[in-house]
Amino acid sequence: MRTATGWLGVCVAFLFFSVAAVAQRNPIASLKGVAVPQPAGLQQYVANQQTLVVLGKALFWDAQVGSDGRTACASCHFHAGADHRVTNEIAPPATSTTAVRPNTTLTIADFPFHAFTNPNDNGSGLIRDRHDIVGSAGIVKQTFVDITDGGVLDIGADGDLGLFSLGGLKVRQVTSRNAPTVINAVFNLRNFWDGRASNIFNAGTPFGPADARANVLVAAPGGLQPTSVRLDASSLASQAVGPPLNALEMSFDRRAWAHLGRKMLSLAPLARQTVAVNDSVLGPYANVDGTGLRSNVSYDALIRVAFQPAYWSSPAVVDSDGRVIADAGQPSRPGEFTQMAYNFGLFFGIAVQAYEATLVSDDTPADRFLAGDATALTTVQQQGLNEFRNGGSQCTQCHQGPELSAAGISTAATGNPADPRALGLFRIGVSAIEDDPGAAGVDAFGSPLFPAAPGGRATGAFKAPDLRNVELTGPYFHTGGAATLEQVLEFYARNGDVPAGGNLGPGIGNIRLNQQDRAEIVEFLKTLTDDRVRYERAPFDHPSLCVPIGYAENPPGVLTPDTSMSATSAADLWALVPAVGQNGNAVPLQTFSELLQGIGRDGSRAHTLQQACVP
Numbered sequence: 037m038r039t040a041t042g043w044l045g046v047c048v049a050f051l052f053f054s055v056a057a058v059a060q061r062n063p064i065a066s067l068k069g070v071a072v073p074q075p076a077g078l079q080q081y082v083a084n085q086q087t088l089v090v091l092g093k094a095l096f097w098d099a100q101v102g103s104d105g106r107t108a109c110a111s112c113h114f115h116a117g118a119d120h121r122v123t124n125e126i127a128p129p130a131t132s133t134t135a136v137r138p139n140t141t142l143t144i145a146d147f148p149f150h151a152f153t154n155p156n157d158n159g160s161g162l163i164r165d166r167h168d169i170v171g172s173a174g175i176v177k178q179t180f181v182d183i184t185d186g187g188v189l190d191i192g193a194d195g196d197l198g199l200f201s202l203g204g205l206k207v208r209q210v211t212s213r214n215a216p217t218v219i220n221a222v223f224n225l226r227n228f229w230d231g232r233a234s235n236i237f238n239a240g241t242p243f244g245p246a247d248a249r250a251n252v253l254v255a256a257p258g259g260l261q262p263t264s265v266r267l268d269a270s271s272l273a274s275q276a277v278g279p280p281l282n283a284l285e286m287s288f289d290r291r292a293w294a295h296l297g298r299k300m301l302s303l304a305p306l307a308r309q310t311v312a313v314n315d316s317v318l319g320p321y322a323n324v325d326g327t328g329l330r331s332n333v334s335y336d337a338l339i340r341v342a343f344q345p346a347y348w349s350s351p352a353v354v355d356s357d358g359r360v361i362a363d364a365g366q367p368s369r370p371g372e373f374t375q376m377a378y379n380f381g382l383f384f385g386i387a388v389q390a391y392e393a394t395l396v397s398d399d400t401p402a403d404r405f406l407a408g409d410a411t412a413l414t415t416v417q418q419q420g421l422n423e424f425r426n427g428g429s430q431c432t433q434c435h436q437g438p439e440l441s442a443a444g445i446s447t448a449a450t451g452n453p454a455d456p457r458a459l460g461l462f463r464i465g466v467s468a469i470e471d472d473p474g475a476a477g478v479d480a481f482g483s484p485l486f487p488a489a490p491g492g493r494a495t496g497a498f499k500a501p502d503l504r505n506v507e508l509t510g511p512y513f514h515t516g517g518a519a520t521l522e523q524v525l526e527f528y529a530r531n532g533d534v535p536a537g538g539n540l541g542p543g544i545g546n547i548r549l550n551q552q553d554r555a556e557i558v559e560f561l562k563t564l565t566d567d568r569v570r571y572e573r574a575p576f577d578h579p580s581l582c583v584p585i586g587y588a589e590n591p592p593g594v595l596t597p598d599t600s601m602s603a604t605s606a607a608d609l610w611a612l613v614p615a616v617g618q619n620g621n622a623v624p625l626q627t628f629s630e631l632l633q634g635i636g637r638d639g640s641r642a643h644t645l646q647q648a649c650v651p
Contacts, residue, residue: 062436062437062442062446062447063425063432063436063437064406064424064425064432064435064436064437064438064440065406065437065438066398066402066403066404066405066406066407066438067220067223067396067397067398067403067438067439067504068398068399068403068404068407069407070223070398070438070446072222072223072393072396073222073223073269073393073445074269075237075267075268075269075270076268076269077267077268078267078386080344081265081267081343081344081347081382081386082342082343082344082386082390083341083342083343083344083345084341084342085390087338087341087342088342088343088386088387088390089317089387089390089391089394090317090318090321090338090342091335091338091339091342091383091387091390091391092386092387092388092389092390092391092392093317093318093391093578094305094306094318094329094335094338095109095300095335095384095387095388095391096108096109096110096388096391096392097109097110097306097309097578097579097581098300098305098306098309099111099308099309099581099582099651100188100299100300100303100306100307100308101280101286101296101300102175102286102287103175103178103180103189103190103192103286103287103288103291104175104176104189104190104601105187105188105189105190105651106188106582106584106608106651107174107175107285107286108581109276109279109280109286109388110578110581111172111173111581111583111584112172112174112211112215112279112285113215113217113218114578114581114583114613114643115508115509115613115625115643116217116219116505116508116509116569116570116576116625117216117217117218117219117221117395117505117509117569118215118216118217118218118508118509119172119214119215120626120628120631120643120645121172121173121583121585121645122141122142122143122631122632123139123140123141123142123585123586124138124139124140124173124207124208124210124584124585124586124587125142125170125171125172125173125210125516126138126140126142126168126169126170126171126210127168127169127171127209127210127211127212128167128168128169128199128212129167129168129169129212129467129471129472130169130212130213130471130472130473131470131471131472131473132167132471133199134199135199135200136168136199137202138200138201138202138207138210138587139202139207139586139587139589139595141586142170142632143632144519144629144632144633146166146519147511147517147518147519147520147523147632148164148517148518148519148523148526148527148533149164149165149166149167149168149515149517149518150162150164150165150166150517150533150534151163151164152530155526155529155530156526156529156530157530158465158530158531158532158533158534158535159535166517167467167468167471169210169211169212169213169214169515169516169517170214170511170515170516170517171210171211171212171213171214171215171516172210172211172214172215172285173208173209173210173584174208174209174210174211174282174284174285174286175208175209175283175284175285175286175287175288176200176206176207176208176209176601176602176605177195177198177200177206177209177283177284177289178192178193178194178195178288178289178602179192179193179195179288179289179290180192180287180288180289180290180291180295181193181288182295182370183295183296183298183299185298185299185302186302186303187299187302188303188307188308189600189601190288190291190295190299192288192602194206194602194603194604197604202587202589202593202595202606203593203594203595203606204604205595205597205604205605205606206602206604206605206606207587207595207606208584208608209284211284211285212472213229213472213514213515214229214511214512214513214514214515214516216228216229216501217501217502217505217509218392218395219395219396219397219504219505219569219576220395220396220397220439220502220504221272221275221392221395221502222272222389222392222393222395222396223438223439223441223444223445223446223502224271224272224439224441224443224444224445224499224502225271225443225444225445225448225459225460226271226443226459226499227271227272227274227275227499228242228275228278228499229474229498229499229514230461230474230475230477230485230497230498230499231443231456231459231461231475231485231486231499232477232479232485233271233272233274233275233278234246234271234274235268235269235270235271235274236266236267236268236270236274237265237266237267237270237271237273237274237277237385237386237389238251238264238265238266238274239251239252239265239267239277239379239381239382239385240277240293240381241274241277241278241480242274242275242277242278242479243274243479243480243481244266244274245266246479246481246483247479247480247481248264249264250262250263250264250358251264251265251293251381251382252264252265252347252378252379252381252382253347253350253354253358253375253378253379254346254347255345255346255347255349255350255375256346259350259352259360260350260352260354260358260360260375262358265382267386269445270385270386270389272388272389272392272393273385273386273388273389274385276384276385276388276389276392277293277381277384277385280296280384281293281296292356293378293379293380293381293384294356294373294377294378294380295356296380296384297373297374297376297377297378297379297380297381297383298367298373298374298377300335300380301334301335301336301374301376301377301380303335304328304329304331304334305328305329305333305334305335305338306318306327306328306329306579307327307328308327308328308651309327309328309579309580309581309615310327310579310580310614310615311323311327311328311329311579311580311615312577312579312615312616312617312618313617314617314618314619315577315578315579315615315617315618316574316575316577316617316618317391317394317575318579319617319618321333336376339376339383342383342387343382343383343386347375347376347379347382347383348374348375348376348379349375350374350375351363351364351365352364352374352375353365353366353367353372353373353374354372354373354374354375354378355371355372355373356371356373358378394575395575395576396575397504397505397566397568397569397576398566399566399567399568400504400505400563400564400565400566401413401417401563402417402421402560402563402564405418405421405563412563413560413563414559416556416559417556417559417560417562417563418560419556419560420556420557420558420559420560420561420563421560421563423549423553423556423557423560424557424560424561427548427549427553428546428547428548428549428553429528429547429548429549429553429557430546430547431557434460434462434500435500435502435503439502440502440503440504440564441460441499441500441501441502441503442459442460442462442500443459443460443461443499443500443501444460444502447460448460454486454487454488454489454490455486455489455490455493456475456486456489456493456494456497457493457497460499460500461474461475461494461497461498461499461500462497462498462500463495463496463497463498463538463539463540464498464532464540465531465532465533465534465535465539465540466498466513466514466515466517466527466532466533466534467496467514467515467517467533467534467539468496468534468537468539469495469496469537469538469539470537472496472514472515473494473495473496474494474495474496474497474498474514475489475494475495475496475497475498476489476492476494476495476496476497492538495538496538496539498514503561503564504564504565504566505564505565505566505569505570506521506561506564506565507521507561507562507564507565507627508565508569508570508625508627508628509628510627510628510629511628512524513527517533519628519629519632520628520629521558521561521562522554522555522558525549525554525557525558526554528547528549529547529549529550529554531546531547568620569625570624570625571620571621571622571623571624571625571642572616572620572621572625572642573618573619573620574618574619574620576620577616577617577618577619577620578613578615578616579615580612580613580614580615580649581612581613582610582611582612582613582649582650582651583610583611583613583645584608584609584610585608585609585610585611585645586608586609587606587607587608587609588607588609595607608651609648610648610649610650610651611645611646611647611648611649612647612648612649613643613645614647621642623636623639623640623641623642624641624642625641625642625643626641626642626643626644631644631645
């Protein structure tokens with residue numbers, strides 16, 4: 037899901053006075069003690085919160101969710117909540133129909149994507165002007181046909197090769213935006229880079245009230261009743277239900293929640309993945325003699341404990357439109373579903389949201405300092421903090437409050453939801469508007485994401501992200517076009533990369549950062565790393581996962597078919613992300629620049645993606 041890491045986001049001075057005034061009211065602050073938002077009325081759906089988190093963590097990490105049986109939500113969010121791969125991770129801009137060469141491996145020399153003869157002057161000559169995106173490898177393109185009960189691979193139909201093919205074989209499609217971290221995402225008012233994940237969850241799509249359909253069936257005295265869901269404070273749930281049915285990220289095209297529900301209810305959770313016996317959430321359920329969870333722990337059983345019976349207890353069999361075709365029984369033919377399978381989008385979204393709400397990173401040196409511990413930062417780091425919030429950097433125009441984002445639940449100006457800037461979405465000149473419309477895009481029903489945004493203010497606007505753990509979540513920006521924090525500060529010092537054609541918001545050009553300022557801010561940004569994240573200690577521990585890391589070419593341009601998938605699909609190379617329990621790793625996570633340079637392959641870093649695995 038590199039949809040929507042690049043977590044330096046938008047530290048710029050290009051806002052109207054009203055947004056600047058919000059920054060004055062919301063200076064940066066510690067996240068310690070800030071309550072995690074809880075949806076009002078959740079008890080209407082949820083019966084057991086603890087089991088809900090167990091279900092959510094299992095679903096988030098389970099590779100069986102993908103139509104290929106090999107792609108989990110975590111496949112794009114396994115490293116400090118973000119992605120950490122460098123091969124077959126390049127896509128053309130969102131609006132382009134021109135292919136890029138698949139299976140390319142990024143190197144340190146590829147960054148930054150916009151390089152100038154004078155790095156401090158965006159009007160100087162261009163050394164490099166690359167419009168590609170560092171996204172995330174998703175699914176091989178196919179059209180959904182059906183599922184097989186007990187089978188991890190969906191039945192799909194091949195079509196044309198599309199943009200993502202090499203040597204006559206299909207390869208994994210790559211997303212057109214860089215994957216954001218899921219850590220602290222619970223504090224975002226809206227999620228995805230373009231803000232399309234509504235704060236109101238509708239149980240089926242990311243678009244909240246814009247999706248007017250009744251997406252669930254509720255057991256009532258008169259039988260199953262189609263019902264609309266409108267759960268507030270649930271942008272994470274809205275985000276969670278996007279990728280599993282997305283034809284580029286995790287799903288064969290046209291799969292529905294009922295299909296995914298019937299499939300997952302027939303499978304053992306995490307069946308081919310290792311779960312540490314001391315996993316902070318899944319450990320008590322782990323199969324100590326093999327993979328996955330204990331044999332008596334099924335998705336069916338977890339849902340029955342976690343959710344209210346009205347959403348799963350009916351014995352009826354329904355079709356894909358929710359019409360009852362038998363008052364009782366078990367689905368035996370294609371297109372037949374239980375109520376539980378039909379309502380799987382509700383269960384998936386709320387459960388994954390509950391799990392992600394535990395991924396709160398608030399014990400950084402900066403958080404301790406801002407909470408009153410004067411010894412938590414060195415003198416240089418304090419100078420960087422002062423420059424970040426008080427100097428010519430203008431960073432706090434967009435990174436403010438305890439969320440370090442103008443898009444946070446306490447910082448966004450929710451009284452004006454039609455204006456993306458009021459919700460923390462801005463234009464900073466990372467890319468040309470014609471490459472990606474950002475918040476000016478449309479939803480699944482063809483309606484603008486921000487229909488009443490005045491003066492085209494949604495065009496080219498992207499969400500200001502939280503900066504915690506930014507040291508670990510490169511590459512940066514929604515394009516992934518910068519590899520290091522130093523390159524990001526260079527970008528801001530020259531006031532953006534694409535200054536012409538309306539690509540900059542109002543007031544851009546006021547940033548003043550000399551070399552010392554930039555170095556001090558980088559040192560401050562490194563104090564935003566939580567050691568629990570750095571070492572994957574609870575709650576940031578997780579099951580094992582095999583992630584695809586490109587393809588073997590022998591000779592160049594010639595790939596090996598994956599006959600287990602289809603005659604036209606190429607066989608992936610795979611790397612292991614090992615399971616880790618609540619005590620974490622002995623060594624820290626590798627940074628993106630270290631990955632590009634090969635630092636840590638001696639075992640001094642985690643997630644170097646060197647150990648092969650079979651998915």
